[in-house]
């Protein structure tokens with residue numbers, strides 16, 4: 001039993017009414033309000049969804065790589081979706097693609113990434129007892145859980161899950177007659193996503209409030225670790241973009257269930273005209289991508305934040321261009337809202353508007369390039385320590401470069417006419433978003449596992465996992481560039497009817513085999529994760545010799561994080577290998593007055609101020625103690 | 629098995645705003661984004677042509693007046709609460725809520741007027757948008773009413789007074805916001821129909 005006396009940190013009441021806090025199983029592991037446990041809940045749920053999402057992709061890769069294959073052996077699982085001849089049902093293929101995208105983008109890389117690390121790290125790294133509202137935080141997880149349950153059920157219904165792609169464009173998604181998935185499956189998709197949006201907003205509001213209001217003494221914005229900056233800006237993007245997805249989805253609900261015509265016009269089914277007139281499917285695309293493009297940065301920014309932290313720590317060097325990193329993240333945050341129409345160059349949108357969006361899109365390459373540059377310069381001549389987390393972070397940088405470059409091609413509206421909706425786009429975003437963010441997630445797990453569970457993950461298994469996944473990702477997604485340039489459209493069930501496609505049969509087969517190997521390699525990680533949780537080597541308090549606050553907590557921090565006072569912060573988090581210092585790292589809690597040997601001239605001036613503040617604190621503390 | 633831990637908090641934390649109030653403002657931002665989404669969609673769709681022209685129900689002028697009066701009453705209640713005048717506080721809150729209900733009834737009549745002039749929810753998006761904007765605003769207003777009711781009940785337990793204004797202030801902020809949101813929507817509709 002953990003018995004912790006947690007002081008209430010409601011700012012309105014400064015008095016100390018400590019209350020006993022007895023956790024039972026339900027309040028500790030299920031309806032917990034402890035941000036650390038909620039973070040772990042998001043992580044485990046995210047891992048579950050990653051396996052489901054990955055498995056679905058293997059199913060459709062089998063179809064794409066081996067179109068003639070007899071899939072009867074899948075019948076016990078897929079039942080009627082495999083026909084008499086052992087062929088996958090074409091509409092179910094679309095459902096698989098749709099569910100894969102939805103699950104990966106939302107459940108794994110939004111909830112599984114932001115949900116895990118924002119929850120786990122924000123209070124620990126800014127020096128807070130917990131999130132601003134533990135209750136809202138708990139609600140956020142359980143809304144996500146419900147959303148997942150509904151989405152999961154939709155996989156098993158008779159007409160199959162939604163099949164209109166993760167972007168669910170109407171009219172395909174609006175009309176039940178269009179494909180089987182647009183019936184009940186689509187309804188469940190919309191309900192699940194409503195819960196998901198609510199979950200993201202609850203979480204995001206909490207993250208922003210916590211970062212702004214609950215930082216410990218001395219933790220100014222210019223001393224925040226870049227992880228926190230990234231989580232903070234991610235939450236801001238989510239707060240501004242998820243409501244718009246809700247707005248778009250609600251109009252879709254009205255079109256589907258009440259007969260309105262927001263997105264529908266002049267549609268003939270079997271020669272009969274539908275009554276809907278006056279709607280505009282392009283309107284949906286505008287609303288969706290106003291959300292959709294920021295969403296890709298919601299997925300990426302936390303991974304970039306994690307990378308900054310891991311790379312600086314394991315290069316034993318201050319992050320290069322701390323301010324430039326923050327400014328480029330701010331730039332990305334703002335720009336991400338004004339580039340959405342680059343997903344719509346060929347939607348029939350006004351081409352002049354297309355040129356404007358092309359211009360804005362290409363600007364976003366600048367802050368992205370600044371970030372890459374800063375990662376590379378941080379690595380440059382560092383005392384690199386290749387922990388698994390470090391390898392995954394470097395992998396992220398590699399994917400961010402190779403996938404970002406293709407973005408520049410796609411951003412040119414004239415080139416996009418050829419490339420839109422081909423495998424080139426699939427290659428682009430799987431590298432820059434899918435793999436990069438996934439690697440960020442992995443880096444985060446390997447790096448903070450000792451804090452989460454008090455034990456170390458096995459490094460050797462980590463290396464094997466890294467190399468298999470890293471090479472696997474390139475083997476899967478690099479060839480897709482060629483397939484895309486050759487003109488293969490995405491979301492097609494089969495190309496066997498096209499003459500030109502024959503040349504590429506081998507390449508598609510190759511991609512599928514690589515995908516299966518890469519997917520299988522993830523079980524090494526799953527094993528390592530659960531094995532190390534119980535049997536791993538016991539971790540030391542600060543295994544990576546890192547500067548940030550979370551490593552000053554006990555090995556198994558209770559609810560409230562620090563016994564006694566929350567530590568005060570005296571410096572930025574990147575004092576690695578500071579000239580003159582004894583050790584190659586100086587934690588944020590070490591006062592400048594304690595390190596005269598390594599202080600820079602302007603820091604030396606701050607020492608006097610610092611000493612005064614510390615004296616005042618001391619007095620408060622004494623007064624405080626006497627009250628108890 | 630964890631050790632017995634004793635957590636003590638520092639008296640001072642660098643808190644710039646009450647966290648719950650701050651969270652409410654963030655929630656308001658997300659509501660603003662929902663309506664910004666719909667009103668932008670309105671403009672984009674209108675620009676594409678095939679747009680039904682109709683007259684806005686005149687009753688919107690009345691309901692706009694009601695919403696302003698309601699905010700004024702709530703502000704009166706707020707001033708009274710600061711002076712610990714509980715009778716006026718409850719009076720002002722009740723008045724604000726009654727006016728809120730009147731507003732909703734007025735909006736209902738606006739729908740009747742729309743139907744009478746053959747503007748339907750199902751049909752040209754020009755009409756559908758109007759129903760969505762007014763309807764979703766009404767849904768939010770109902771949530772504001774519920775919030776006010778909860779606070780009103782707590783005033784009878786003397787939980788709201790000049791030294792404990794947080795919850796009440798949150799309720800007023802939300803209510804004024806909903807009033808302002810309606811005025812924005814009405815202005816928007818006046819300018820774009």
Ligand code: HEM
Nearest residue numbers: 296300342343365404407408410411420421425429432433
């Ligand atoms: C250098 C910066 C980037 C540029 C110029 C760029 C440009 C583009 C363009 C023009 C498209 C549309 C292609 C088409 O559908 O024809 C696209 C698709 C996409 N991009 Fe990027 N991109 C960049 C970086 C990123 C990043 C950093 C992410 C994610 C973290 C990302 C995620 C995506 C996704 C998910 C899609 C496909 C969405 C879909 O249709 O399903 N991109 N990109």
Ligand SMILES: [Cu+2]
Nearest residue numbers: 293340342343
């Ligand atoms: Cu985009």
